[in-house]
């Protein structure tokens with residue numbers, strides 16, 4: 001097992017989380033409640049966000065032991081270990097059982113690699129056959145606010161419509177174009193992505209794809225729904 005490594009993707013995730021938390025600070029109430037995170041990775045991008053937002057506290061979970069070890073080192077090196085904690089384990093087993101005050105916001109750059117099975121370069125990044133299993137599971141967990149990365153090749157239309165079925169609107173998002181990296185470039189994965197896109201379940205071109213970090217919300221104080229703009233930004 002190794003630690004997830006994709007500098008551009010992590011930087012975009014961190015920057016977007018920071019911007020969305022800042023922009024919606026009042027209604028999200030994260031400075032009172034803190035937030036939880038599915039999938040810490042090496043923690044560098046979000047540790048920088050915690051460092052720049054002194055009221056932010058994050059409880060994060062990762063199923064990869066090397067990632068948790070690396071994350072703890074990086075968090076300590078940035079001096080934010082008192083406000084950014086990491087536990088080894090499945091987010092869905094642990095976050096609810098952690099006790100304490102209720103948290104209404106979850107953040108995640110979830111595993112979204114689509115493949116026929118889990119036998120891929122980093123199995124922890126498998127997002128199911130269409131790539132969106134974990135984000136769909138997250139949208140069914142009952143959080144009022146879900147800030148999550150959505151990839152253009154991982155059936156984003158189903159993700160957005162499922163979110164709407166569960167009462168969420170897309171408040172805002174930040175989208176970026178990414179080159180295929182080592183995980184999506186693995187031949188088995190790349191062929192599968194081609195088949196998914198040809199069948200109308202996503203978008204990618206020869207070189208890359210789009211990722212958006214979106215705020216799905218059911219908080220009444222946050223108005224509007226940019227779901228269709230999000231899908232257009234993902235080239236759907």
Ligand SMILES: C[S@@+](CC[C@H](N)C(=O)[O-])C[C@H]1O[C@@H](n2cnc3c(N)ncnc32)[C@H](O)[C@@H]1O
Nearest residue numbers: 004010039040041061062063064090091109124
């Ligand atoms: C795409 S990486 C993102 C890492 C980091 N947030 C970043 O953007 O650099 C997804 C991470 O989720 C972790 N993961 C996968 N399934 C998980 C689960 N059920 N609970 C917690 N973490 C999980 C993986 O081990 C991986 O480190």
